[in-house]
Amino acid sequence: MTWVTGADGSPYGVTNLPYGVFRRNGGPSRIGVRIGSWVFDLAAAEAAELVLAAGTLCRPVLNDFMALGRPQWTAVRQRLTELLTDPAHRAAVEPLLVPLADVELLLPIEVADYVDFYSSEHHAANVGQIFRPGQPPLLPNWKHLPIGYHGRAGTVVVSGTPVTRPTGQRASAEGPVTGPSVRLDIEAEVGFVVGVPSALGDRVSVDDFAEHVFGVVLVNDWSARDIQAWEYQPLGPFLGKSFATSVSAWVTPLDALSDAFVPAPDQDPPVVDYLRDVPHLGLDLRLAVEWNGDQVSEPPFATMYWTPAQQLAHLTVNGASLRTGDLYASGTVSGPDRGQVGSFLELSWGGAEPVKVGDESRTFLNDGDTVTITATAPGPDGTTIALGEVSGTVRPAR
């Protein structure tokens, strides 16, 4: 129970408390935590010594706070809970609550490296069937390691940022042509944000996931399928992805997701030692994809084959170091049914089966289209928490 007006019963109640960065009237960037339809100004709270985090809450992004580590993350969360539930603090805290409607939300982290995995079996199999019909849907390595690649950290943008349709080369019967992408797509994903770094040469064990990972964002990994198809052999996706990757403004701390961990799908064949996570847990995040306001899909994150702990262990098994602000995304989240897929490539089955969006028919994205991805999860104490949203509108190519 919180004393904050309207917050109890909301999916942004006191069991959620996601972190973000906001500003008012073009002022400086400030760290805040969301409660109901308010943002609690943590820069002001730390300045007033209502909460202490070594000054890191007065910075313009979450990175320094995230670098403090789990004991401090937990202590700050406990203190925030106390401030927002004990009516004794109301007089001090209430003036620091800013209406959400009055703020602009900014990119909450400075992204160090961005890695994108490919960890949904249903998605990988769908893509295999669409592009390699008649062949085994999964490549031989897929069940032995979480396939991933590096994306462009500098073009990670916050929800709400317009996405300009990319230009590039695509194959045609007459040879390559250059022009605006004609197969612009989304990928609904979940991203994990690293707080605590690791040293070059060290490996992070599956057991140390929660020591390094601060929290979760929603991700839309915009994808130009025609550019990607022409460029990706042999070194993988490049310009088909690097024009924009959108993330939610709110970073949900792992502490808010303690009731969302559920057994992940069995893995057969058995995985090699460094990927063996006991318990083998995924997250029961229920995504929803809206296309121009119509809900077109409900991707279930709990169906992901590879867990975030396995992804982190894989990412570092070669001794690659982690930095604060590293972001790794799950890959497109697709469940077994057509109504559960996380890309329009799958929803329209490679463009062959248009879908109804409002009164129109669609395969890939038109200029002016808006896609919004949201998610909910079981929260502490029987609550349901929301993970913000990642939204973007397509602008015409320049």
Place this chain on the structure above:
Amino acid sequence: MTWVTGADGSPYGVTNLPYGVFRRNGGPSRIGVRIGSWVFDLAAAEAAELVLAAGTLCRPVLNDFMALGRPQWTAVRQRLTELLTDPAHRAAVEPLLVPLADVELLLPIEVADYVDFYSSEHHAANVGQIFRPGQPPLLPNWKHLPIGYHGRAGTVVVSGTPVTRPTGQRASAEGPVTGPSVRLDIEAEVGFVVGVPSALGDRVSVDDFAEHVFGVVLVNDWSARDIQAWEYQPLGPFLGKSFATSVSAWVTPLDALSDAFVPAPDQDPPVVDYLRDVPHLGLDLRLAVEWNGDQVSEPPFATMYWTPAQQLAHLTVNGASLRTGDLYASGTVSGPDRGQVGSFLELSWGGAEPVKVGDESRTFLNDGDTVTITATAPGPDGTTIALGEVSGTVRPAR
């Protein structure tokens, strides 16, 4: 002619003047410029108002200086030349020269995004013949666009940093096994460092290369071929590369390379509009690869099919923004002859033809091996300039 003792006639004479970051006795990081076997302490020089660059020479990395742009880069270089050639300045400048032997060289830039291209036709064809014998050596897209992918910026390390042999999965007849890489390789490359950023959604034209690119580093893109071979389908190299990428400590400014631009190889078929660079110029950089002190190869950068201006235009044709500190590397530099290849995969033809290194026979790297890549180029006024070195010694897997 410089008044600096021993610098005239050296490949680090006054026509070179590469930038770096150094420290003495574990002290703070300082920007310096190399002249002969000295480092001119530019932090001290700017503090003494001998040279002015908006305070950016007092920072711990080159990024803020690189963000100033070409007019300021040129003005600072002209001023440094004046200080180091006019004997009237000797009394003021000489106390700021530090013997190179007394300093530790550090990573000169904070790397934003790291992109690696694949732009040597000889290298791509060699790799094709080794891995796909009997098939066309180049994939259909190769001559239409400069193939590239994103690497891990957080594991870019400065020359001299030991490289720990990575552990990972590789394929075997009995299925995947995990262990230290048994095919650890190098890739001799040239890297281009972006100074001036671009806005999201904008494209950088081939004509604007010199407005954005500050200078050049040598790169060793260490590669675990066995890890790479198992993981790279379908999303490209990941852990086979991400454990370490070494760069030279010295960033050679483009202004020092004005006499090194030479016509690049003809491109057939003709390239699409946004890749058409007139004049089509590469750089006459002559690399040398030493393996435990034995020179084993002399890769000629002038043979690269795609030019750095084309790479930059391609990188941004989809609207991807540039940040100060972005680093893009050429891909392995290989000439037409076996003695000109930039990887040991090629030198040993896939491991089938061991090479003599000292008194020993080698295919890939053993623990304790040291690889050093150097380069020279025609400098201004008939001089020859050196581009520093990128060196690393292999440590056993942990």
